[in-house]
Amino acid sequence: MDISIGELSRRAGVKVPTIRYYEQVGLMPLPSRSEAQQRRYGEPEVARLNFIRHARELGFEMDAIRELLALSSDPERPCGDVDRIARRHMAEVEKRIRKLTALRGELRRMIGECGQGRVGECRVIQTLADPSHDHGRLADH
Amino acid sequence: MDISIGELSRRAGVKVPTIRYYEQVGLMPLPSRSEAQQRRYGEPEVARLNFIRHARELGFEMDAIRELLALSSDPERPCGDVDRIARRHMAEVEKRIRKLTALRGELRRMIGECGQGRVGECRVIQTLADPSHDHGRLADH
DNA sequence: TCTACGGCCTCTAGCGACTAGAGGGGCAAG
DNA sequence: CTTGCCCCTCTAGTCGCTAGAGGCCGTAGA
Numbered sequence: 001m002d003i004s005i006g007e008l009s010r011r012a013g014v015k016v017p018t019i020r021y022y023e024q025v026g027l028m029p030l031p032s033r034s035e036a037q038q039r040r041y042g043e044p045e046v047a048r049l050n051f052i053r054h055a056r057e058l059g060f061e062m063d064a065i066r067e068l069l070a071l072s073s074d075p076e077r078p079c080g081d082v083d084r085i086a087r088r089h090m091a092e093v094e095k096r097i098r099k100l101t102a103l104r105g106e107l108r109r110m111i112g113e114c115g116q117g118r119v120g121e122c123r124v125i126q127t128l129a130d131p132s133h134d135h136g137r138l139a140d141h
Numbered sequence: 142m143d144i145s146i147g148e149l150s151r152r153a154g155v156k157v158p159t160i161r162y163y164e165q166v167g168l169m170p171l172p173s174r175s176e177a178q179q180r181r182y183g184e185p186e187v188a189r190l191n192f193i194r195h196a197r198e199l200g201f202e203m204d205a206i207r208e209l210l211a212l213s214s215d216p217e218r219p220c221g222d223v224d225r226i227a228r229r230h231m232a233e234v235e236k237r238i239r240k241l242t243a244l245r246g247e248l249r250r251m252i253g254e255c256g257q258g259r260v261g262e263c264r265v266i267q268t269l270a271d272p273s274h275d276h277g278r279l280a281d282h
Numbered sequence: 283t284c285t286a287c288g289g290c291c292t293c294t295a296g297c298g299a300c301t302a303g304a305g306g307g308g309c310a311a312g
Numbered sequence: 313c314t315t316g317c318c319c320c321t322c323t324a325g326t327c328g329c330t331a332g333a334g335g336c337c338g339t340a341g342a
Binding site for chain 1 (some may be wrong): 156160169188191195196197199200209212213216217218219220221223224225227228230231234235237238239242245247249251252255257258259261262263265266268269270273
Binding site (some may be wrong): 004005016020036037039040091 | 288289290291292
């Protein structure tokens with residue numbers, strides 16, 4: 001117990017300002033304070049912050065992490081909700097992969113057609129200037 | 142000629158506030174104005190905005206688009222720079238695809254292990270709580 | 283004793299690429 | 313005369329942080 005924010009940072013692999021930010025947005029609880037008003041944490045906070053970091057690394061959004069944290073606090077609850085959140089996120093990831101793969105294809109084609117001549121005949125520029133393409137809404141990466 | 146911002150928006154497939162934003166950040170030029178101070182555009186602006194939209198759909202960042210626009214204005218220049226920008230961008234896209242594919246793999250494994258029991262035994266929660274994983278820096282999508 | 287260092291504190295602003303909203307003007311049709 | 317539509321400017325919000333200013337506190341070395 002009685003861990004400073006710096007040590008929590010080292011133990012969970014999350015930067016100090018990020019921890020304070022998580023506190024601000026309610027992902028981390030308001031910690032107790034030392035006499036000099038410094039934050040003090042314990043093992044539960046280390047675990048919680050590790051959970052958050054790992055979920056962020058897997059690309060879960062903060063709202064989803066909030067849900068997952070709430071769900072994980074009740075071990076008796078059936079884990080259908082957890083599963084649903086994870087599947088929803090995976091569907092998002094797969095969508096982004098499809099989108100990026102399509103982009104890569106078009107970029108590859110475009111670059112392959114560039115004959116290294118002058119900009120006036122450059123296929124890259126011409127492709128970009130051609131208004132007939134439409135890839136639906138602007139990309140979300 | 143003498144196209145309103147609304148018609149430019151329709152012709153290029155870019156929302157009106159976005160056009161004004163592009164003007165603000167210097168991607169689109171300051172247009173001439175009607176007597177009532179409304180923006181008036183011509184064909185060159187339609188082409189330029191289409192170029193921008195298409196490049197954005199391909200995921201180019203605004204700085205890269207600025208460069209591409211500058212390069213495309215000189216047809217005599219050899220297009221090595223254009224090619225370099227496009228290749229750099231494609232390398233970025235490929236990096237993101239690799240990252241997301243790795244994430245998908247881990248999500249799939251995690252979800253596959255969930256026995257649909259209670260949260261207490263849920264593999265999804267356990268995997269997230271396990272601090273031993275480290276995927277390097279937090280994901281950039 | 284002075285001073286440098288490191289860690290902690292709060293608060294504010296910035297990133298990219300928009301999007302949303304407030305609050306208003308002007309013009310044509312019904 | 314009112315309704316609706318298009319246009320204007322300006323400000324603030326999105327997401328998940330990150331960077332910086334400015335300051336406190338305690339210790340260790342010269």
